[in-house]
Amino acid sequence: MVYFGIILGCLLGAILGMHAPVISYTYSSYLSIAIIAALDSVFGGIASVIKKNFDIKIFLTGFFGNAILSILLTILGNKLNVDIYLAAIVVFVGRMFTNLAIIRRYYVEVWSNKIASLKEKKENETDSNTTE
C-alpha cells in the first residue's frame, strides 16, 4: 500500500516534471539545492524507518523545511556574496552518505542473516538426513 503510493507519486511526478516549462537558470541553482535537501530528508526517512523511529511529522517538516531553508540560505549567500550553497551541499550530501551507510549496513545484515539461516537450515536438513 505504502509502496504503491510512492511509486504512483513518482510516476505522476515524472510525467509532470517532463511537461513542466524550463525555468530560468538563476532559479535553477536554488531548485537544485532544494532537491539535494529533499533527497537528504528522504534518505534520512528511510534510515529512520530502519532504525524504527520513523515519524511522519519529522519527515514532512524535514522534507519541506530543509528544502525551503536551503533555498533561503542560498539567497542570503548570494546577497552576502558568500557561497553558502556549498556548505549546504556538503552538509546534505555528507548526511546522505551516513544515512546510506546505515541503510547499507542494515540490508547487508539482513542478507547475511538470511544466508546464515539458510545455511543452518541446510545443515540441519543434512544432519537430519544423516541421522535418518
Place this chain on the structure above:
Amino acid sequence: MKTKMALSIILGLVSFVLVAIMFTQFKTVEQTDITAIETMREAELRTELTSWKAKYDEVQEKVDDTKNKIAEYETQLNSSQNTSDVINNEIKDYERFLGYTKVTGQGIEITLSDSEDKLIESLDLLKLVNELKSAGAEAISINDERIVTNSDIVSVNNRLILVNSRKLSSPYVVKAIGDKKYLESAIIIKGGYIDSIKAAEKAIDYVLKDDILIDSYKEEIKMDYSKEVEDND
C-alpha cells in the same frame, strides 16, 4: 489501516513533489543554452558586462580618433579650398588675358564701311588693330570676332575678309577696350590712320564709349607642335 492509507498518500505526495521538481531540473539543465543571456548567472553576466564595457571604451577611443582625423581632414580641405580658390582666380585672370571671357570697359568703337567704289581691305583692319594695340588696347574685336594672339585677319581673292577664319562683311565694327583718350589720339593723329583711310576715300567713323562690351573668343587655342622648353638661365 487508516493511518497506513494516510501515510501512503502523504508519502506519495511527497515523492510526487520531489520527482516532479527533479525532472524539471533535469530538463532545465539539459535544455539550457549557456550562451543565452536570459539563463546566465549573475556572475557570468557581470564578467560579460565588464568585457563589453572594455570593448565599448576601446571603440569609443577609436571613435574619438576618427573624429579628430575627420576634423584634421576638414581643416585640410578648407586650406585646399583656399588654394583652389586662388588657382581659380588665376585661371580666370588668364582666361581674361587670353580673351576667353566677355569683357567690358571704356574704349572706342570704330566703324569702317565699304563705299560704292572703294572696299575695305583686310590690311586696313590689320593696321587698325595694330594701331590700337600699340595704343594700349586690352581687348579688340571686329564684328564681335575677338582678336587674340593667334587671330588671323586675311583676305581671300581681295574680296572676302576672314577674321578668325570667319567671313566678315561691311560694315566692320572694330571695338577696343583701353584708355579711350590714348586710343582716340592714336588714330586721329595727323597723318595717322584716319587720315590715310580718308585719303584712300574710304568711310570711317568712330565713337568713344564708356561701356564697350567685347565678346569672348569661341575657338580653342591649340598647341600641337610646340613643346615647352626648360629655361636654363
